[in-house]
Amino acid sequence: MVSEKMYELGTKKSTIRTIFEFGRKRAAEVGEDQVFDFSLGNPNVPTPDFIRDAAIDILKTWEPNTIHGYTVAPGAPKVRDAVAKSLNRRFGMDYEGKNIFMTAGAAAAITISFKALCEAGDEFVTFAPFFPEYRCFVESVGGKLVVVPARPEDWQIDFAAFEKLLNAHTKAVIVNSPNNPSGAIYSEETIKELAAILKKKEQEYGHPVFIISDEPYREIAFDGLMVPYIPKYYDDTLVCYSYSKSFSLPGERIGYIAVPDSVTDFGAVFGAIAGAARVVTHVNAPSLWQYVVARCIDEPSDISKYVENGKLLYDGLIEAGFTCVKPQGAFYLFPKCLEDDDAAFCERAKKYGLLLVPGADFGCPGYFRAAYCIKTEMIRRSLPLFKELAAEYKKG
Structure with a gap:
């Protein structure tokens, strides 16, 4: 039934x-x-306070139909431009608004990315310890989650175990740094080694192997540690971000997918993201919160x-x-x-x-x-x- x-x-x-x-x-x-x-x-x-003040000002001074109406599916153009410019300033990227797809938080960003990439028989690899919902998200789009055993001494990647699990069915690798649940940050050395392995595998398999970088905790890094921005190291990377943790907005569900021009067949990938969002009934990310985060985008956490x-x-x-x-x-x-x-x-x-x-x-x-x-x-x-x-x- x-x-x-x-x-x-x-x-x-x-x-x-x-x-x-x-x-x-x-x-x-x-x-x-x-x-x-x-x-x-x-x-x-x-x-x-700056989030509250921005929301109140927008609610008081903007046209209600703008605040509460639909935006285009990928997000309001000015919002996408603001996100792109912020990422360019912070990480030396060359994004434009066309590279950003606004989503209802990181869970939506990740699921949409899985749906956009997944074909019959595809496998998605992640590293233990990992966020448990990855399994649900991957299986919901018809994929298989493959888990690389943990390296408990420092929670970095066990590359010997990782390489044994890669095969021609590998569609993407899920990276979560800073990590839930370990609190580990993958070092620049770790990311460089990961990128080098995947570049070789792309040539061996004859198709792209994507990294899906799940980054809701990016701003929460201690002792001045740098969280490597993975698209700087590996072309075929999709970045899934949420403002839930950085701005304490988990209930408002606002985030984005960043798709660099460097990904293999950018047009096809971005189009598939738009199609996947449509299938999962993602009309657009909440309009008010798009405008709020755009206004506050470079404020510190x-x-x-x-x-x-x-x-x-x-x-x-x-x-x-x-x-x-x-x-x-x-x-x-x-x-x-x-x-x-x-x-x-x-x-x-x-x-x-x-x-x-x-x-x-x-x-x-x-x-x-x-x-x-x-x-x-x-x-x-x-x-x-x-x-x-x-x-x-x-x-x-």
């Missing part, structure tokens, strides 16, 4: 959402101050709270006896569990009010994700509980 696949997706929520909903229910039972919810990557830094929270949680977990690679960006820690069964570990953590996400969902059993985009005081109060949890394991 209905699609079994769609029913499964609709009734079996993601682990992250399930834990988040459990946390809301538990908080109603025992009080908010007794629940330490590290499950959801929902930015806790307030939306900047405030990451100070994430720096503070990340250091506090990392130092606290290390002191408690956990093993963890120090995050370089985003707002997640990805420590090793204190037992091999990550699901059992996260279930035991619930006894202390600690809501953590098992690493198996991210392709890394034996680890857990803790999102620290929450109130600093909550992290501070949670640290003794992590110590109690660790002490329970030490007792055996």
